Amino acid sequence: MTNSSNNSNKCENKNYYEILKVSIDADIEEIKKSYRKLALLYHPDKLNKEENIEENINNFSNCLVNNNNNNNNSNTKDFNDIQIAWETLKDDLLRKQYDSLLLEQKRQKYSVSDEIDLDDMEFIEENSEYVYPCRCGDHYIITEDQLSEGSDVVCCSGCSLSIKVIYQME
Incomplete structure (x- = not known):
């Protein structure tokens, strides 16, 4: 069993939706289907021996050069990222917490140049969107x-x- 706090460090700054190649509004069935496909593709037991030998040589070389055993392009690392993303997104509570974290990261990433009231934005009914x-x-x-x-x-x-939209939820 893996430690959840340890898991969060392994995929730090990675988007779980991108890892699983699904949209942020994907339902659980779509996420599961993509996870299974990617898990089969990247599972270490499914890799051919030649790839494993090459990966081991690369890991050993990186270890000698960098004094660490991390090969960022390795299929094993990709599989671990896929597994962590799945474990997070399959659980409703963890997914909501993760989505909140993504939203907060987005807020911090972009410097807000202005605050605009939703009432000052034009509503385009055809697309159900507000434009400013x-x-x-x-x-x-x-x-x-x-x-x-x-x-x-x-x-x-x-x-x-970027702007911050000021509005009241009904």
């Missing part, structure tokens, strides 16, 4: 689904600026 012009000439776009999920930081689609 950016000073670069492009737009900030946030969907109703994103708002209901708690997202409030929006990046411009044309530059690196």
